[in-house]
Every structure is written in structure tokens, then in C-alpha cells.
Amino acid sequence: MTEIPAPALRMRRRPALYTGLMQGLFPVLVVLMAIIGVWYLGAFFLNSTWAQDQAARAGQPLGFMDLVSATMTQDRPVLPAPHQVAAGLWDGIFGQKITSKRSLVWHGWITLAPTLLGFAIGSLAGILLAVGIVHSRVMDMSVMPWAIASQTVPIVALAPMVIVVLSSMGITGLIPKALISAWLSFFPVLVGMVKGLRAPDRMQLDLMHSWNAGEAQVFWRLRLPSAMPYLFASLKVAVAAALVGTIVGELPGGASAGLGARLLSGSYYGQTIQIWSALFMAATLAAGLVLLIGVIERITLRRMGLAR
Amino acid sequence: DDALTLQLKWVTQAQFGGYYVAKDKGFYKEEGLDVTILPGGPDIAPVQVLAGGGADVTVEWMPAALAAREKGLPIVNIAQPFKSSGMMLTCLKESGITDPKTDFKGKTLGVWFSGNEFPFLSWMAHLGLPTEGGPDGVTVLKQGFNVDPLLQKQAACISTMTYNEYGQVLDAGIKPEDLVTFKYEDQGVATLEDGLYVLEEKLGDPAMEDKLVRFVRASMKGWKYAEEHPEEAAEIVMENDETGAQTIEHQTRMAQEIAKLTAGSNGALEEADYKRTVETLLAGGSDPVIAKEPEGAWTHQISDKALQ
Amino acid sequence: MTAALSILAVWLGAMGLNRRIARNEGPLYAIIVAAIFGITLLVLWEMVVRLYHVAPVILPAPSAIGKSLAANLPLLWGDFVQTILKGAVVGWVIGALAAILTAIAIDRSPFLQRGLLPIGNFVAALPIVGIAPIMVMWFGFDWHSKAAVVVIMVFFPILVNTVAGLKATDSLQRDLMATWSAGYWPSLLKMRLPAAMPFIFNGLKITTTLALIGAIVAEFFGSPTRGMGFRISTAVGQLNLPLVWAEIAVAALAGTLFYGIVALIERRVTFWHPSQRQ
Amino acid sequence: MSIITAQNVSLTFPTNDGPVHALKDVDLTIEKGDFVSFIGPSGCGKTTFLRTIAALETPTGGTLSVNGMPPDEARKARAYGYVFQAPGLYPWRTISGNISLPLEIMGFSRSDRAERVARVLEMVELSGFGGKFPWQLSGGMQQRASIARALSFDADILLMDEPFGALDEIVRDRLNAALLELWDRTGKTIGFVTHSIPEAVYLSTKIVVMSPRPGRITRVIESPLPRQRPLEIRDTPEFIEIAQQVREGLREGHSYD
């Protein structure tokens, strides 16, 4: 049975290069290798039925090595092999002019713009609502249950209607997608911020009280700083949700451009490699955004002295 | 130029080649029209867009249009570029299905919903097969966007269009000899597809009427051009596809198949075809698609003027 | 103009009433206030639809939705069982258990944490709309594929929260355990899990709504001929908008209930946390 | 002029195993410029009483007025400086930042703030530690920082809950002297919880002895000592006499167990 280390033990010094490797890339790479290994195995098993059926239809039995290579090179695999997805991504990102309609960078940008706008609207709304809820009993009692209900509305079902209604009002393009992504991203921010703004303990609040600090001052100088860790945690969830929102908005939006349209059209034509490439592009985008927020978080928390 | 918006039933593909040709070749321009073409998608209900004012004209299948009319949305067919139906059920030979009348019992069939299920339901009503599953009926799956259920053998048969999904099944590597197909045309349950519909009230406005006349004229010119030059039509479609997901091979083949469906039509709806569609739909057994004979669901007011 | 004014008047009146009621303590009043707020929204909606003659195929009135709800109860119940009880709840439970166990498993290994969490964030960012067709392909058309989508959707938010929660002890609390030379399991069970509970419940609460969305959306990509997502997509195609909204209402109700139950359990489990004590 | 008057003040906490009578029928009058010490066994309600004076708890019975108004209004008029039993520093601010927080809230100018922070840091012997974060200080240093924070804005009423509990005798003596000097110079009214009998006697004009279960006042001892108090006063017979009275009062409170 291992034992929880005393704090001092955790600080044992190690050579810089070694620690750098241990803490940074190395674990990620190892886990990545493991996942890729499992993925290849999965690709082999999931694709082999089809390969064998094909061979049977052609009347040529397959040797094991033939089978392996047959499962890794299909045009429409059930599960594309990692190198196929990598090739698809590479071609989509570097193989095209970035203004080309086949460029994932182009589609990524089309998706990113409404995501950022929607994320901004959504987190702002979430923060404002949370502030309202923490300060007003009426808001707390009336808004929260309906905010929850709003998230259970299947947005994918509403998205087409939102787009139709908005476009009938002459609003098209960026805004409808941004609104859907704002709809999905405000909720995590709301929940996290309500929790965070209520995190200060009794003594911290009492101190403020004894100074007769106004609501605004308690907010800026106590509630907001205590909510910061919660805020950033939820912003990370929210930005990913915002991206999902945009993609959902792109599905019915005339399926014209953007990663969502790319996903869907890959889906129509059973082009699994295209689906997975778009999927990875979207996830990379989201991971990048999450990373960015993480950096901002670290800077902010360090400035606030909260990161120890 | 007079602005006009056309809502497509599905994504940008050669199925709508005539309109893209008319736009690209300047046929609309010649008529003094500035036409915006909105692609559709799986969750877009074109009639809803029409009702919401998002478009002036929409491409829709007649069963869905008649059903909407019965729901109280007065839409009218003004032209019918498609003469025959491209719908069929494609089954794997190994499922042992040879005759729809006897062999569907107990099988799982893939069907498109979202308003595309009406022709199938009428057919099953004709065959007297319940669609709730069980040994004496058929089990219905809501088929997704692609032909996977057949390839994965999750369904014995799936819905396909001659010009689209059937080609995909072949592309996936299944030989035509391994397949059995049942065209709705051959089963006597064909319904009219891809007509042009507008809101009834628009027809009363002479300015609008004039625009529509010019639109239908130019569109039919586009269709006839596409019929004769499927390769060029496919290229035009490719240029207009913003997702960058289509392949030229697939679109060329689609353009060729579409040419067969538009072949017999000059754009005017033939009353006999309409009658046959309505009869098929009314004969829906206990739960017919439409309950009573529709009135005023079509007009020659536009096509007569356009085609004189 | 009068329409806009009367709508404004209703809103102000209801909020004034609420402000008065909200002064009272007690859960009953909380419910009343929430209900008045909701009813007001519905009334406003009805007024907008009627006064501005919104087409029913664009936005049906609440009264029409109510009628459809009442007329289709058995249908709605069947869809509820298929999508929520089977797809969402089963997937949520499996996903939550898996996430908490994984968090505990990787918690022992800083190596795995540093390796898995960035990749976890990456996977969590995979949009469901992309995953759903793949899951349908892998797990078939019935609710199993929906549950799989839900598992994937809820896994990482709960994992990330749990991992953060397991670190949420303060140094004094950890030092105490160290002086007792507490082994891994006792300090996990008796200190770190209890301290992590507020975080875990945060994850559990956020994912209740995710689970619902996941289960419903996955049905758009293939399903048997029942389920809420199936019904919504079919009914939209048939322009049966009241039925669409009836399903949405059921989803919202179920989601609120689901969230409420989890929040209630949270209250019981983390009664000691300052945010629960106010 | 009486600044704080409590009449029949009671406070009961409901808990999972029955109500706790933290205060019962407490009567007390505090005059302007009084230095009142509260002493009594742990759990007798000293903290609770100080909190009710500062309007941080609401009595469940009786009446309480501060400066002739309800405590809550006095709070709004920023009548109190409060030192809590635990330091309660905000972890995201440095020591200086913590001390200047109430000043920011009360709208002091930047230069005034800097000057005040420096002065109180000096007074609690923490000059040079202003840039550190709370967790980088020892327990006693944190306690002193929290005292500095309460002193920084010159409230008329100072409520201090065992402010010197975590300090060694020598620092404590010096801070006692500094506090007396401040009190004498400014004429503040001070409510002071302590466990040290000599400290209570040395500092106070009035010593309130409390007793637990239910929390109540058992004795109020007026001190005849002059306002000017050199340290040596602690060896005078008067001093020892008062200390003896307090000790007896405490014994009574403990006698039931």
C-alpha cells in the first residue's frame, strides 16, 4: 500500500531536464501511444468483418498479413486507422490553400468566429445571471429552475427553428450560430459562478459586514476573487460547449461551411475519414481554446497570489 | 434585378443541378432575377422556412407538401421539373428477400423520416404490413444520413435514391449482383418528388406572379441544359458546394441519374401524376398520410405562362 | 403598441408579485416564485403568439402545446422511457461511475494524470454530433448507442471535477493525515473523497442536462421508431409543431427533475460546505 | 454617555441535536470611552455576544442598542473595527493588501492608505512583511496582521476577540501598551475578549465575567485603576485585588462542573 506523501517529500529536487520531461510531454506521449495502440487494434477488429466479407464476395481468402493491411487502408472504414486520420488532417490543414473549401483551416475559421462570439455572449450572460442570483432572492428562486430547464431543451431540435425564425427576421450568418453557442455556454458559467460567488466562508463575509462594505464592494473584493477558480473551471467547460453549439448551428444552417457542415457532409457520404478529420480538427480547436483559458487562468491566479 | 430566394430540400448536390446551372449560366440574370439558393439539410423542413418567410420558393416532395397543406399551411405546386421518382428500397441479396409481398415480414427496414417517410408508409399500407415490428410486420429504423445500416447489416433493406445512396452502396464495394432493389415506380407506389412550391397568397400578387413565371422559365432552361450536359452540371454543382466534401465522380453520376428523372417533364405538373400520387397517399390504410382529397394544391397559373 | 404595452404590464405585474412573495422563507415559497415566473413566461409567450399572429408552424402557442401534451400522453411516456430512463439515465450512471473510478485510479499516478488529463480535455471537446453517428454504427440503433453517447459526454466533465476535488484538501488537513501515517486508502476514503464531494456533485449536476441532450440528439442519427429525439425530428418534418414542443416540455421537465434530485442528494452529502450552509 | 446597552439579550442556535442557548438574559451598559474585557470559560458566549454587538448575529430576544440605534445601523455607519478569533486573512491578497482592503472599501485615498498601512504594520511589529502572502507567515504574525487591519481605519468602537492569544508575553506586553496608548489618545470604546486575567485587569475599565450553559453574565467588575497605566501597575495591591475578584468570578462559573 502506498502512502500519501508528506508535503516535504513532494518537493524533493530532481534534475531539471528530467523533471521537465516527466511533467511535460513524456506522460502525454506515453498515454498517446497507448491510445493509438488500442485504436489500431480497434480498427483492425472493427474493419476486419468488412474486409473478410469483401474477400468472400471476391472469392479470395485472405492471409493474416493481407487482412491487416486490408483493415488499415479501406476507403470507408468503420473505424479509420490513426494514420488515415492523420493523413486526412494533414491534407486538410496543410495540403490545401487556406482559402480553399477543402481546407480544414478555412472551415475551422468559419466555426471559430461564431464560437468566440457565442462564448463571449454566453459567459457574459452566465456571469451576469449568477451575480443577479447571488444578490437577489427573487432571481435565485425564479431564474435558476428555468435556467436548468433551458439546458434540457434539445438544442439540436430547436436549432433549425431558431435559424429559420432568425433568417425570416433577416438575421443570418454569424449571429444565429453564435446565439446557439451562447445558449449552450451560459449554463456551465452560471452554475460555476453561483457556486464560486457563494464560496466565501462566514468569517470572510462577516469581516466585510463589519466594515459595512456595500454589496458592490463585497462583490468586487471578496466574492469575485473567491469565485475566480470556479470561474475558470467553468469557462473551460463553456468554451467547449460553445464550440459544440456552433457546430450544431451549422448542421441545419444550410449545411454550407464550417466544421459542422463538414462533419455532416462526411456523414452523408459515409466518408468516415473525413468525419474523423473534422472531429479532430474541432477537438483541436476546443483544446486550443481550453489551453488558452488555462494560460489566462494561470496568469490571473498568479497575479492574485492564488496559485501556490 | 428582382431578388428571389429558393430553399432546397437537401444539401448542395446534382439533385438540384438545374437551379445551379441556371444561376451559373446566367439564365436567371437574363430574366432579370437575382436568385439566392439556400441549401437544406436533414433537420430543415423546407415548408417551415417558406412559412417563416425565409424563402419565396421551395423544392419539396409532394407527400410532405400535401401533408403540410392538410396541417393548414396553404402551399401550392407551381411547377414539377421531376417526372419520375428516384426512390427505392435496396436490400442485400443474402437477406433472402425477393418479393416485397411475402418476404418483408419480420425484417428490419431502414427509412428516412423528417417528412420523407410518407411514400414508404403508403407502400407498406398497400402491402398490408404493420410497421410496428413483430413477426407479421416490419421493424422500422430511422435511418441516418448514410448507407451504413446496410453495410453494417443492421437492416435488411434501406431506403436509397437511384441517384445518390445507391451509388454510395456500390462505391462502398458491394456489387450490383449482391443487391436486390425495389423501385417505388415499379411497385406502383411512386409519388412526385422535387416540385416547386410557394405560399398560396403569393400567387395573388401580380408582381410576384411575374417573378415566379420568369423563375420557372429560367429554371427549366437550366434543367434542360443539365440534362444534356451532366458533366458540366456536376462541375457547376462542385463549384457551389461550400463544404468541399463532394467528389466530382459522385456528382457526375448523380447528374446522369437525375437526367433520367427530369427527362419526361417540361416543368408543368401533369394531372395524372398528381392523381396517382394522391391516390397512393390516400390509400394509407388505418393511418393515411392525408385524410381527404386535397383541393387547390397545384396550379398551372405559373407554368402555363412560363412555358407558352 | 398596445400589444407591447400589455405584454410589459403583465411582466411587471408578475415580477412585482414575486418580489413580494420572495420575502418569505421556506421551500414552498421558492416553488411558488419559480412557478409564477414560469407561468408568466408562458402567458407572455401566448400573448406574443396571439397578438402578433405568429404562424403556428413557426411557434405554436402554449395552449396548443398543452393540448397536444394531454392528447399524446401514452406516446410521450413511451418516448420518455426509451430516451430518458434507458438512454440518458443508464448512460449517465455508467459514465459517472467510470469517471469517478478512473479519477481515483489516475489519482495515484501523477504520471497518468499528466498524461491523461490533457488528452481527456481533448476528447471531451469532441462534439457529440460527430460521435453520435459513430456510436450508432458501433452499438446499433436501439438505446445502447444513445447510452454510449451519454457515457462519452458525461465522462470527462465528471473526471476533471473529481480529479480537482481530490486535490481540494487544505494543507492542514493533509498534514494531519501524514502525522497519523494514514495509508492511501484511509486518506482517500476519509479525507479526500469527502473533500471532493462538492466538486464531484458540481460535475454530476452539470452532466444531468448534458446526458439528456446527448440521448436526444443521438436519436437524430438513427433510432428505432420511438424516443424523444426521433419524435421531434419526425414531427418537425410533419409540421406537427405542438407535438415537438410537447416533447421539449417533457424533456425540460425531466431534466429539471433529474437535476433537482441530484441537487437534493448533494445537499444531503455536502451539508458541511459553506455554500450549503447559508 | 452610554454607547452600548443590552437588555435581556438572548440568543439560541438551533442545531442537529437540540437548541444551544449561547446567550441568556444578558444585561450590560458600556459607556463611551470604556475599555470592557469579556472573560469566561470557553463556550460561554463571549464571541457570540461580541458578534451580536457588531450586528453579525441577531438576538432571538431582548433589545440591544449601539450609539442609540440598532446595531445594524451602527454597522452601516461603520462604527466597528472587528478582530476575529481566527486571523481570516484573504489568501489572494498580500499582508499590505489585506490591511488596505477596508480602507479601499471606505474610500480612503491611495496615499492615505499607504501611510496608514505602514503605520499599523509598524504598530504590530510587522514592518517588512507587507509583501508576503498570509500562508507565508507564522500563526502569531497572521494574528497581528488581522489586528493591524482592524486598527487601520480608526473606527469608534473596537471589538477584539482574543487578539493576543497567539503572542508571546513580550510582544503581548508591548501590544497591550500600544493599545492602551491608542485608547487613551483617541477615546475609542473597546470590547475585548481575553483569557488572561492579568491582561483583562491591566487593560480594562470594566471586566465582564461570563459563564456557560446557558451563556450569561455572572459579574461585572469596575476597575478603579487610572487611565494611565504603566506596566508596573501590575504589582500594586489594587491590581492584585481586582485580579482576585475576577478569578473568583471565574471559579463560580466553573463551579457547577
Next chain:
Amino acid sequence: MSIITAQNVSLTFPTNDGPVHALKDVDLTIEKGDFVSFIGPSGCGKTTFLRTIAALETPTGGTLSVNGMPPDEARKARAYGYVFQAPGLYPWRTISGNISLPLEIMGFSRSDRAERVARVLEMVELSGFGGKFPWQLSGGMQQRASIARALSFDADILLMDEPFGALDEIVRDRLNAALLELWDRTGKTIGFVTHSIPEAVYLSTKIVVMSPRPGRITRVIESPLPRQRPLEIRDTPEFIEIAQQVREGLREGHSYD
């Protein structure tokens, strides 16, 4: 037999504004059964030294051994009962639950636990409060609960960081007596931080006086008092003499400022 030996122990904390020398060249030997008090101005390194003994900090220089092994191994052998300067009770457990927590961890049987919890609650005069949650207790009661927790499992070495700081004189006297009795009966080795000179002298066999910046030991005073110590011993000349020595030592530490 020496249980704790420190040779040249140093500890430096890096902070945002330069390193802090919390301990410098500390040499000390503690024999089995010793009662060692640490006294010194706030910030002189008492807490830090206690923490290094308990292997909660690792010295940046020098060697330290406990029971002939590195402190960390002694910790794993459950040699320590530690009372921290702040109560540090787990908010999700009742007082009884908090006290029985180390017992659960060390695998005591259920009945044994119940019996021990009752005994130590009794000892710190908290019987009847076992069912309350930490935030429902007064500061002094929380402090006593944390003492009870450290006593419950009978470790050989007790490290106590100002355990009685928040208690009134009478309870403090009683707990002092109880602690002495326990020490005498069980032969435990005790390290004890206090700010009260009389307390240090009354309890200890050895008094370690420390001084800050850098934190170091300035005097070690061996007490000639017998193990059996009635309260009246505090009035004997020996006692006063030792107290005087300690006070001088403390003055020296403060003299630089």
C-alpha cells in the same frame, strides 16, 4: 536514551521577496520521557521546528533523527500525535467523528474507538458535544477537540503547537494538570509550543528558548523540578528562578529590535 536529535538543522523557505531563514543551525537532543517546551517570539521558527520533527517539512540542511531513524520513518511507524496551531477539524465529521478518525485509520475496533472517544472528550471537558459539527463550537472548544484527537491513539511522541492558547486560565490549569498526569503515567515524550512562561516552566523538564531572523535556539534551560508537580509548585523559589531565566532568554531574543 535520546529520542530526538537535531544537528545543525536549517530550513529556508523561498518566497516571492527573497528566502526566509526559518531555522538556522539548530542543535537539540531530546531524551525519552522528556517534556520539552519551545518558547520564543512569534515567527521564530517554533512551528517550523515541530513540523520538521514530524517530517512535515524537510530540513534544507543538517541531520535529524527520531527514534534512531529519519523522521519520515518514525512518522510511518505512527510515532507522533500532533496538535496543530489551528484546530483543523474536518467539517464533514462531527466532533466524535473527528476524534475517531485517526483511530479508524489505525484500525482500532469499533468498541475500542467509542470507549477512547468518550475518554478523551471527557478529558478535554467536551462530553456532550460529540454530536456537534465543528462550526457549531466556539474557538476554544474546537481547539480542545483537536487536542482530544491527538491524544486518542496514544502515540509515543506528542507534538503540541500552542494547544492551550485559546483557553481560559482555569480550564488551562486543569488541562495542564491532566497533561502532566498523562505524561507521568505513560512516559510519553512531549514537544510543546507555548507563549506562557509559567506554563512552560510548570510543565517542562527542558525549556528551549528560540529567537527569530534567522530562527535559532538561544537557550536551553533544564528544569530541576520533580516529575510530580502540584499547582502550588508555581509559588516556590525554584519555579520563579527558572521563570526568570526564561524571561531573560526571551528578552535577549527581542533585544535586537
